[in-house]
Amino acid sequence: MVGTENAGAANAAELFRGKSVVITGASTGIGSGFARHxxxxxxxxxxxxxxxxxxxxxxxxxxxxxxQAEAVRTDVSDAGAVAALADRADELFGGTDMLINNAGIMAMGYSWEIPLERWEAMLRINTGGVVNGLHAFVPRMLERGTRAWILNLSSVGGFAAAPLMAPYSATKFANLALTESLHLEMQMRGAPIQVSVVTPGSVKSEIFSTARTTETDVKPEVAAMNGQLQRLADEHGISPEEHARRVFEQVAEGRFWVVPQPDQLDPMLRPRTEMILSRTDPRLPGEF
Ligand SMILES: NC(=O)c1ccc[n+]([C@@H]2O[C@H](COP(=O)([O-])OP(=O)(O)OC[C@H]3O[C@@H](n4cnc5c(N)ncnc54)[C@H](O)[C@@H]3O)[C@@H](O)[C@H]2O)c1
Structure with missing residues (x-):
C-alpha cells in the first residue's frame, strides 16, 4: 500500500505540473486544501x-x-457566472485541464421544516453547481481534445442517507449518480476526459458551523447532531491539505472512485447492500 501511495504521489506531481485547474468553493475548507495542494x-x-x-x-x-493563481468570484448556482468563469480560465491559461466541482453547503433539520428557500439553495448549489460546471466546461474540454480531468464532490453521505440532513443526502446521492453517468458518457464518446467522484469522510472545515443559519437549527436534536458532526470533524477529521493530497494521488492513479478515507466508507457499504438485498427497513443508528 505504501508503494502504491508513493507511486500515486510521483504520478500526481508528474501528471499535473503545469496543468490548469479550476476549483469551485475554493475560499475555505476542502476547496482551499485542493488549491494549496x-x-x-x-x-x-x-x-x-x-x-x-x-x-x-x-x-x-x-x-x-x-x-500562478487567480481569483474569480463565482456563484456556482448561476449558469452565466460559471460560463464566465470558464471564459476567464481560457483567457488566463488557454483552457482548463482540470475542473473540481467542490462548492457545497449544508442544511440541517426535519425535511418538512427546512425552509423552502434553503432547500432550493441546496439543490441549486450542491447539484445545480455541478451541472452548471459540466455545461460550461465539458464542451470546451471535448473541443480541445487534450487529456482532462473532472472531479465532482459527493461524500460518504452520498452512499447512505442520514436523518435531519435530507437536502444534503439528496444532493450527494445525486452527485454520485450524475458523475457515474458522465463517466459512462465519456466512455461512449471515447473522450480523453477522466471523471472521478470524490467521497470525503470527515474533513476539518466550516460546513457545519455555516449550516447553523435557519430557525430549524434551534431544535435540540438538530443542534445535537450538528454539534456531533462538528466534533467528529474537529477531533477526527483530516486536514483539507491531507485530503487533497490523497485525492490527487488517487486521481493520478486513474480512479473513478476517489475515496480519501476508506476507513469511514468501507465499513458501511456491505451492511447497506445487505439491508437492501434483505429488504430490511432503514434503521436509526444507536444514538438517536
Ligand atoms: N467537510 C466534510 O467533512 C465533508 C465531507 C464530505 C463532503 N464534503 C463536501 O466537500 C465540499 C466542500 O465542503 P467543505 O466542508 O470544505 O465546506 P466549507 O463550508 O468549508 O466550504 C464550502 C465553500 O463553498 C463556498 N460556496 C458556498 N456557496 C457557493 C456558491 N453558491 N458558489 C460558489 N461557492 C460557494 C463557500 O463560500 C465555501 O468557501 C462540499 O461539496 C461538501 O459537501 C465535505
Missing amino acids: AAALGMRVVLADIAEEPLRALAAELREAGA
Missing part, C-alpha cells in the same frame, strides 16, 4: 467562490509562494 504540485490555479475576500487572500498567498 494543486499550487504546490505546480498547477496553474483558478480559484472560484462566492466569498470574495478569502478567495483573493488565498490567491495572493499562493502567488507569494510562487504559484
Whole structure:
C-alpha cells in the first residue's frame, strides 16, 4: 500500500505540473486544501467562490509562494457566472485541464421544516453547481481534445442517507449518480476526459458551523447532531491539505472512485447492500 501511495504521489506531481485547474468553493475548507495542494504540485490555479475576500487572500498567498493563481468570484448556482468563469480560465491559461466541482453547503433539520428557500439553495448549489460546471466546461474540454480531468464532490453521505440532513443526502446521492453517468458518457464518446467522484469522510472545515443559519437549527436534536458532526470533524477529521493530497494521488492513479478515507466508507457499504438485498427497513443508528 505504501508503494502504491508513493507511486500515486510521483504520478500526481508528474501528471499535473503545469496543468490548469479550476476549483469551485475554493475560499475555505476542502476547496482551499485542493488549491494549496494543486499550487504546490505546480498547477496553474483558478480559484472560484462566492466569498470574495478569502478567495483573493488565498490567491495572493499562493502567488507569494510562487504559484500562478487567480481569483474569480463565482456563484456556482448561476449558469452565466460559471460560463464566465470558464471564459476567464481560457483567457488566463488557454483552457482548463482540470475542473473540481467542490462548492457545497449544508442544511440541517426535519425535511418538512427546512425552509423552502434553503432547500432550493441546496439543490441549486450542491447539484445545480455541478451541472452548471459540466455545461460550461465539458464542451470546451471535448473541443480541445487534450487529456482532462473532472472531479465532482459527493461524500460518504452520498452512499447512505442520514436523518435531519435530507437536502444534503439528496444532493450527494445525486452527485454520485450524475458523475457515474458522465463517466459512462465519456466512455461512449471515447473522450480523453477522466471523471472521478470524490467521497470525503470527515474533513476539518466550516460546513457545519455555516449550516447553523435557519430557525430549524434551534431544535435540540438538530443542534445535537450538528454539534456531533462538528466534533467528529474537529477531533477526527483530516486536514483539507491531507485530503487533497490523497485525492490527487488517487486521481493520478486513474480512479473513478476517489475515496480519501476508506476507513469511514468501507465499513458501511456491505451492511447497506445487505439491508437492501434483505429488504430490511432503514434503521436509526444507536444514538438517536
Ligand atoms: N467537510 C466534510 O467533512 C465533508 C465531507 C464530505 C463532503 N464534503 C463536501 O466537500 C465540499 C466542500 O465542503 P467543505 O466542508 O470544505 O465546506 P466549507 O463550508 O468549508 O466550504 C464550502 C465553500 O463553498 C463556498 N460556496 C458556498 N456557496 C457557493 C456558491 N453558491 N458558489 C460558489 N461557492 C460557494 C463557500 O463560500 C465555501 O468557501 C462540499 O461539496 C461538501 O459537501 C465535505
